[in-house]
Structures are given as structure tokens and as C-alpha cells.
Amino acid sequence: MANIGIDLGTTNSLVAVVMSGKARCLLDETASPLLPSAVRYDDGSVVVGRDARDQAAAHPARTFTSVKRFMGRAPADCVADAALFRYTMDESEERFVRFAVPGRAPVTPVEVSAEVLKVLRARAIECLFGEPGGAVITVPAYFDDAQRQATKDAARIAGLEVLRLLNEPTAAAIAYGLDKREHGVFAVYDLGGGTFDVSILELNDGIFQVLATAGDTHLGGDDFDRALGEHVLTKAGLDRRDDADHRELLLAVEAAKRRLSDAEEATVTVAGATVTVTRADFDALIRPTVERTGAACRQALSDAKLTADKIDAIVLVGGSTRVPLVRTYVGALFGRAPYTDLDPDQVVALGAAMQADILTGSSQLSDDLLLLDVIPLSLGLEVMGGVVEKFIPRCSTIPFSASQSFTTHVDNQTALDLHIVQGDRELARDNRSLGRFTLRGLPLLPAGIPRIRVEFLVDADGILTVSAKEEHTGIESRIEVKPSYGLSDDEIERMLEDSIDNAETDVDVRLLIEARVEADGILTAVQKALGVDGGLLVPGEKEVIDAVVNALTAALPNDDRKRIADLAHKLDEVTAPFAQRRIERDLTLALSGRDAGEVGKQLGLKDSVARGTLDHTPGGKH
Amino acid sequence: MICYSCNEAVRGPVCVGCSALQPPGLALDPFVLLGVPRRFHLDGAKIDEGYRSMAKRVHPDKFAARPAVERRMSLQWTASLNEARRVLKDPDKRARLLATGQAEPREKGGPKLDPAFLAEIFDWREQDEESPGALSDLARVREGDLRAELDTIFTAWESGAGDLTLVEDRLARLKYVTGLVREHVS
Structure with a gap:
């Protein structure tokens, strides 16, 4: 595909x-x-x-x-x-x-x-x-x-x-x-x-x-059209612009703009009046x-x-x-x-x-x-006095993570508001507000004692996740930053349902197709991996994996979306230790000549993934 | 996925139970990650070379068609890799990392500055009132001296002599005088 x-x-x-x-x-x-x-x-x-x-x-x-x-x-x-x-x-x-x-x-x-x-x-x-x-x-x-x-x-x-x-x-x-x-x-x-x-x-x-x-x-080019449009109206002695005229004018000047790329002059006809525009006129307008x-x-x-x-x-x-x-x-x-x-x-x-x-x-x-790629604008948090504390400077290569500690400003403060902004101005109000969230239930402590650690993670799409935690108590709050001026998941779901091409049955069909596509992807990846690296399997593992592979292969042509998804999930789960061994092997190769053992230990790699279960849907559609 | 540190279920890069960033985490040693020697005097081109060879192995684009566990880990690996390069490319962060094990000051504003140093700055400010511009000139000279001192400390350390105990203090002074220069130039 x-x-x-x-x-x-x-x-x-x-x-x-x-x-x-x-x-x-x-x-x-x-x-x-x-x-x-x-x-x-x-x-x-x-x-x-x-x-x-x-x-x-x-x-x-x-x-x-x-x-x-x-x-x-x-x-x-x-x-x-x-x-x-x-x-x-x-x-x-x-x-x-x-x-x-x-x-x-x-x-x-x-x-x-x-x-x-x-x-x-x-x-x-x-x-x-x-x-x-x-x-x-x-x-x-x-x-x-x-x-x-x-x-x-x-x-x-x-x-x-x-x-x-x-x-x-x-x-x-x-x-x-x-x-x-x-x-x-x-x-x-x-x-x-x-x-x-x-x-x-x-x-x-x-x-x-x-x-x-x-x-x-x-x-952009819209601005060229507008400048040319204003000019044409003035030249034609027109000023009344109702909606229809305005659209017509924009279409006419857009066409003239295109002609002026090759020709030295072009004419625009609007409301019966014809205006000639030279390349020099146009250049002066858009300069x-x-x-x-x-x-x-x-x-x-x-x-x-x-x-x-x-x-x-x-x-x-x-x-x-x-x-x-x-x-x-x-x-x-x-x-x-x-x-x-x-x-x-x-x-x-x-x-x-x-x-x-x-x-x-x-x-x-x-x-x-x-x-x-890089992130185009700095990311930061609003701190005392509306000033921005930058976490991730602009033009940092993504993905990127950073963290910093903050504290409270008054005694017995139980909540901390975090306001995430994007931009390079000093004051939060001059930057783009991405979202606000509140870390609640802070311990009753004098000002300056709590340590609130805030972590930012920007993924390869340039999209941000923020989490905050009070370090003495472990109270934590995490958000996938939903921009202040964005749509909630519910709203998107509703739009998906409302959407004309996606009447209810279509949604079901699409979800079934998605489940199949995903299951097919996992099957292919697993079979490829087994073919290449079968030697990394431990005794008994192959039998377990094969059983799930067979069940999933049998389920794929049927319309039971949940069964397909469950089995795909199961397959991901039973192959996780195997996948982990492959990653470790690859990384060992990547780090060859370096202290790979030490790297692995610091990461606690083995532990984490051997116990891991997976959500393999990009963007978490569950 | 289960958090490796507290065994709570976790979705996303940070565990809700214990705030542990799931592996591979930021704890990764930048020198090991980039495959360069643990030194202050480093060849920038070697850093870039190590970065590129590692990026080709762990970048999310290389895992786009692989299972979620690998995609997630590759995201974190690459974030660590990007951070490692940023730290090692910055001489002050590199120096602090070697001396204290951390690239950023341990506490905000760094360690307390020596009263004698602060008294000297006060003296500079007085001189500046009499002949404007004196402060930034003095600060600039001191900035050069401090960099030279750090360079000497690390040169000795790299050849097996001396230690890095003064580094943190000198970096704090450096930050202060650099701030003075910037403030009084504009």
C-alpha cells in the first residue's frame, strides 16, 4: 500500500x-x-x-x-x-x-x-x-x-x-x-x-x-492580489464593493497578476470599467x-x-x-x-x-x-510578572525534550497554573498561547519550598506534550497540549460523525479498514523480523508468536473489527521482548566501540520493555 | 506500557505515577551517545559526525513502519541525542557537565558568588559612574580572563593533573560578567 x-x-x-x-x-x-x-x-x-x-x-x-x-x-x-x-x-x-x-x-x-x-x-x-x-x-x-x-x-x-x-x-x-x-x-x-x-x-x-x-x-500572493485590487478600484473610480463584486475583482486581479509574470502589461475589467496595469505599476504596488x-x-x-x-x-x-x-x-x-x-x-x-x-x-x-527538522518558534512557560521562561529555543532540532523546576510564590499555595506559550517575545501576552493547565493538590508548604518539575517533549511533527510534577509528593499532571484555540477530541469525533462522506456505516467501515491496515502492518513487520532475526528468539517464544500470527491471519478477512484489533494488540505484546532484543542488538552495533553496556544499563532498557504492553495506534485513537 | 520505575501503566513519554521519562531517558551520557572522548577540548566536526551516525540509527523516521514500542523509544532516543549535541556544542554547558555531572546549574542562578568578586563588581560600577563605559570594558576583559582560566584548568585535567573543583564557581562568574557585558552594550 x-x-x-x-x-x-x-x-x-x-x-x-x-x-x-x-x-x-x-x-x-x-x-x-x-x-x-x-x-x-x-x-x-x-x-x-x-x-x-x-x-x-x-x-x-x-x-x-x-x-x-x-x-x-x-x-x-x-x-x-x-x-x-x-x-x-x-x-x-x-x-x-x-x-x-x-x-x-x-x-x-x-x-x-x-x-x-x-x-x-x-x-x-x-x-x-x-x-x-x-x-x-x-x-x-x-x-x-x-x-x-x-x-x-x-x-x-x-x-x-x-x-x-x-x-x-x-x-x-x-x-x-x-x-x-x-x-x-x-x-x-x-x-x-x-x-x-x-x-x-x-x-x-x-x-x-x-x-x-x-x-x-x-x-503571500493574496496580499499581491489585494494591493492590485485596491489600485484597480481607485483607478476605476469605484469604491462600493459588495461581496460578489469583491470576489469577482479578486478573480480578475489574480488573472492579471499571472499575465504580468510574462507580459509587460495587463488589463482588468471590473464593473464595466477597464484598467490597464503595467509591470512597473504592479512592482511598485507589491514591493x-x-x-x-x-x-x-x-x-x-x-x-x-x-x-x-x-x-x-x-x-x-x-x-x-x-x-x-x-x-x-x-x-x-x-x-x-x-x-x-x-x-x-x-x-x-x-x-x-x-x-x-x-x-x-x-x-x-x-x-x-x-x-x-527544527521547531520554528521557542516554547516556554509564563512565570512571575507575565515573563516567559523559555524551555526550548527556536530552531532546536526535533524531537526535543527539556525540563525545568519551578516553585511557589506564596505560603501554602496548593495549585500552580502553567501557561504554555510559543514565540520569541519576552512577555507571555505577546506570544501565542498554546494552553493552560493546573497542577493541583500541592502540599502545604512555605513559599519557595515545593519543587515543581515541568517537562516538555516535542515530537517529530513539532507537536508538544507537557507534564508537571511536584517532586516531594509526586503529584503529577500531564497534558497533550491541546491548543487554547483548538478543537477537543470530542468535537473532532462529532465532526467525523457529521461529516457527509462519513455517515455512520462509513465510519464503521473505515475503522474496520484501519484495524486491518494496522494489523497487516504488524503482521508484515513481525514476519519480516522473524525471517531476518529468528535466531534471537528464545525457546518456546516462536510457538506463542506463531499461534497469534495464525489467529490474526484467520481473523483478517472477517468483519470483526474488535477481534482484529485485539489480536493485533496481542501480537504486538507477545513480540515486544523479541523486538526489544532486536533494538538492543541494533543499538549495540550502533554504539560499537563505545560503552554500549553502560548505555543500556543507564536506560533500564530490558526491564521496561519486557513488561511492556503496547498501544500501536499513532496518535492514540482509542 | 508499564513504567519501568514504578510499574504503573503509562501512556506517553512521562509516567503519571512517578514522572519517570520512559527509557531511553535524559540520563544518557552525551559523550557516550555521541561517541566522543570525555574531554573539554573537542572537535566540533567529530560531534556532528557522531551525531549523524547515531541519528541515522535511532531517528523516528527509521521506525515509522515498526511497532509502537520501537517508535516511542526512537523518539526518546532522538530527543536525548539532540540534547546531547546541544550540550556538547556549548562550551559552558560542556564544562559544567564535566565538572558537576549536569549541564545546567544545580540551583537557579548557580552557586553563591564569592563576596570579594561581588565587591569588585561594585567597584566597577562606581568606576562606571565616573567614566561611562568602564564597566563593560572591565567586564569584557574579565570574561576573557575567565575563559582562559577555564581553558587552563581543563588542559591540565585532560593531561591527568589537577581537578575541576573551581569550574562551577568560574562558570557562575563568567555568566555574571557576560550578563554585564550584554546589559551595558545596548
Whole structure:
């Protein structure tokens, strides 16, 4: 079963897969790889893609575009953007953004994105003649924790198993690096419809190491359209803009923008008036936006401790990098001409497909390639006086863990509030609030005596888990940080159930398929391991494992989801000691020449896993 | 999974019962993990080399298609590996780790500073009032002296002479004067 790569873009989305050793984007019935990220909610049906985008002017209140700008954000932060797009925010909801839709329940950006993902998933099923394995979904490198969580939530609602969230510039670098077998330091300049990212990466010895990343999640080609739109209205002497006119205007200026990439001038017709725009006019209009990207580029270079002349190649990503001024500007900034060989619209999806293929563990592309990414913004806790105590500095390689101790400030304080923030400003209120939780039941002690140890763990998707513990008493609190402005598990479950493509029976079918896929994966892994490392089995172990393997193999074709899941779980359990011996053996090899025995002892490896039971579902879907 | 330390059921990297991070944990010795000698004077390229060879073995991407127990452990291994590199790449953390066994100060703000040292700083502040800029100049000179002293201590230690008892105090002083420099430059 092939894993797929998805570029969930502000303007367009794509799905790609590695076939016969080559990554390619899957095409729709018109042979286009691009699915416009536009969704229209009609009575009882949902229209996604080109039709929704092209008819947006006729149905402004029911059509949503550029929802990526709203993913995982606080309603209060979205008022201006919502006004720009003429969306009506549901003000009764304070925790997350929700848009009103005439004649039906309001929708969240997560649900809108899920509709786009469902279409891509359907395209994959059609092209691959079956359900895809898992998906690698790209996100802007600069997305914070809440925005990443929202993206994962959307995938879950669309029925996709997310193998990994991959940063877009990193995906682009993979596509270029694998394609050209280059070594050296790359800068990836990614200007999309609504987001801007720049990443500095080093490819060395088969490892892609992201050195630094910076960007702006609210800067992109949409801003060019808007500047051009304002200009056209002024020139045409118009100022009245109702919703339909506004959409029509945006479509017209977007087309003009594209023409200006090749032509010296273009005309825009709006409300009967025709305005001619020259390349020079356009450049002057967008120059301030383009120049805003320079600050992030300098920041990334400084974080990577490099100067522009140390960059071996620049890769352009995103449709907006077709704009000539952008190319000139980037060339001047880095002192060399950027690469433009790969289609800037497709390069991210191609890279995502390559990473998805690598994650199958039996990649046709490059078994040896490894990707090391970083966290884009510092993570910290709010402490006394609203100041942020940073736990994990920005551009730290992930996964990452860190811990620090805190104490109480008044005598007999029984609870401690922890407020987790993300960002690089000194004061908590200037940063993004990710979540709050309270450690209760602290012992009655004078101020300053309790020791509260807080641990942060950021996984390979850039998603955070925090736990806190009072060390004298062992009182503990742990949360998977659900962003303050995110959806709860219950809400996602409800959306999954509500979702039109997933009527109740569909959910059952999907869960059955998921159970089978997972069981099949475990069976394959176990059989492969037994074949390679049968010598590591202890007497009697093989018989126990075989019995479970046979039972599971027999259960697989039947529809008893619970039995399949239970047996898969059982198989994972009975093979855990065997898996453990294989890991230890591998690590011993990895550490050969070092004191491996000492390492193992410090870890208490044997103990832990021999007694282990497993939950083998990524993301914990139980 | 069962916590190796208290036998309570645990979901996720940290045990709810006893807060133990499930193995492999942070207790891992960075020098062993990166395969470099236990020295202060280290070749940065060797650290990176050790890092890369280990990352290729334990990174979660290498375990994506394997059972959950392996995926979870690989996540923790890699977190430890990243932390190990961060510590060894930072000369102050590396020095503290060798001297005290911990990369971060044992208590917030580090050990108490010597009164004579604090009196000297007070004196610098007075000088700064008379001729502005004196403080940061003096602090910068002292920063260089302290680094040179640490270097000497470790050079001797690496050749089998002397000990590291002064290191923690010198690092605390260094942190103080570095702070002074930063504060008075802007």
C-alpha cells in the first residue's frame, strides 16, 4: 500500500505518490494536479475545487477559500482576516474560529480543510486502486503548535492517517536534493498564496539537517492580489464593493497578476470599467510586501550562523515566486540566481511523497536519507510578572525534550497554573498561547519550598506534550497540549460523525479498514523480523508468536473489527521482548566501540520493555 | 506500557505515577551517545559526525513502519541525542557537565558568588559612574580572563593533573560578567 504526500495549500492543494521510483502528482479528470482549496456548502452537498473557486462570486456567503489562514488561530486574531475575505465569524464561539453558512450549521476551518483533503484522498484511491497507506502532509515551517494540531485534526476528519507533518520548505529541499543528488547548503524561499517561509538546510552524508527557519504565516500572493485590487478600484473610480463584486475583482486581479509574470502589461475589467496595469505599476504596488520577506531571510541566516555567500543554492517554492520582482529580489538578497527547474506549484507535494515513501521503510528512493527538522518558534512557560521562561529555543532540532523546576510564590499555595506559550517575545501576552493547565493538590508548604518539575517533549511533527510534577509528593499532571484555540477530541469525533462522506456505516467501515491496515502492518513487520532475526528468539517464544500470527491471519478477512484489533494488540505484546532484543542488538552495533553496556544499563532498557504492553495506534485513537 | 520505575501503566513519554521519562531517558551520557572522548577540548566536526551516525540509527523516521514500542523509544532516543549535541556544542554547558555531572546549574542562578568578586563588581560600577563605559570594558576583559582560566584548568585535567573543583564557581562568574557585558552594550 503506497503512502501519499499531500500539499494542503492556501490556494491550491495537491497529492503525490512515488511510483516506480519516481514521485509524481496525481491528476484530476482534466489532467491538472492542482485542486483549488475552495469549498462551497450547498444545501445537502459540498462542492470542492475549481467549481467552488470559479463560482465564488455567485455564492460569496457559502464559499470558503484561503482557510489555511484561519487554521488553529484564535477568533480574536482572525477578525481582520475574516473581514478581508468577507466571512461571517460565529461570535458565540470563543475557543475556535467558526464561519456562519446560510441555511446550515457553521463550519470551522478544520472542517473546510477536511473537505479538501477528502477530495485528495478520493483521488488517491482512484489512482492507486485502493486506500492509501498513510499520508505525509506539509505545513508551513513557521506554523505553530496550534496550527499543526489543526492540520492533523483536519486529516483525521478526512479519514487520513498522518504519518508525519512535514515542513513545506523541507519537502521542497528533499525534492531538489534527491533529484539532483546535491550536497551543500540550501536556502528554500517559499512564497505561497497566504504564507511565507524561508529555511536554511544542509545536506551532508545523507542527512538533511534544517539549520534554521523563519517566516510569516500571513504574507503571500493574496496580499499581491489585494494591493492590485485596491489600485484597480481607485483607478476605476469605484469604491462600493459588495461581496460578489469583491470576489469577482479578486478573480480578475489574480488573472492579471499571472499575465504580468510574462507580459509587460495587463488589463482588468471590473464593473464595466477597464484598467490597464503595467509591470512597473504592479512592482511598485507589491514591493513593500516582497521586501517584508527580507527580514525573515536575514533572521534565518543569522539563526543558522551563516552569511548569504555561504548558501550554495536557492530553491523557489510556491506559485507567487513566479512573479518576476520576487525572483529579482531573491537573487539580489542571496547574490545568486535561484533554481527554478521544478514546478514551484508541485515541488512541495513531490517532496512530501518522497518522505512518505521513505517512511514505508522499504523505500525505492533512498533508504539512507534522513531528515532532521527544527521547531520554528521557542516554547516556554509564563512565570512571575507575565515573563516567559523559555524551555526550548527556536530552531532546536526535533524531537526535543527539556525540563525545568519551578516553585511557589506564596505560603501554602496548593495549585500552580502553567501557561504554555510559543514565540520569541519576552512577555507571555505577546506570544501565542498554546494552553493552560493546573497542577493541583500541592502540599502545604512555605513559599519557595515545593519543587515543581515541568517537562516538555516535542515530537517529530513539532507537536508538544507537557507534564508537571511536584517532586516531594509526586503529584503529577500531564497534558497533550491541546491548543487554547483548538478543537477537543470530542468535537473532532462529532465532526467525523457529521461529516457527509462519513455517515455512520462509513465510519464503521473505515475503522474496520484501519484495524486491518494496522494489523497487516504488524503482521508484515513481525514476519519480516522473524525471517531476518529468528535466531534471537528464545525457546518456546516462536510457538506463542506463531499461534497469534495464525489467529490474526484467520481473523483478517472477517468483519470483526474488535477481534482484529485485539489480536493485533496481542501480537504486538507477545513480540515486544523479541523486538526489544532486536533494538538492543541494533543499538549495540550502533554504539560499537563505545560503552554500549553502560548505555543500556543507564536506560533500564530490558526491564521496561519486557513488561511492556503496547498501544500501536499513532496518535492514540482509542 | 508499564513504567519501568514504578510499574504503573503509562501512556506517553512521562509516567503519571512517578514522572519517570520512559527509557531511553535524559540520563544518557552525551559523550557516550555521541561517541566522543570525555574531554573539554573537542572537535566540533567529530560531534556532528557522531551525531549523524547515531541519528541515522535511532531517528523516528527509521521506525515509522515498526511497532509502537520501537517508535516511542526512537523518539526518546532522538530527543536525548539532540540534547546531547546541544550540550556538547556549548562550551559552558560542556564544562559544567564535566565538572558537576549536569549541564545546567544545580540551583537557579548557580552557586553563591564569592563576596570579594561581588565587591569588585561594585567597584566597577562606581568606576562606571565616573567614566561611562568602564564597566563593560572591565567586564569584557574579565570574561576573557575567565575563559582562559577555564581553558587552563581543563588542559591540565585532560593531561591527568589537577581537578575541576573551581569550574562551577568560574562558570557562575563568567555568566555574571557576560550578563554585564550584554546589559551595558545596548
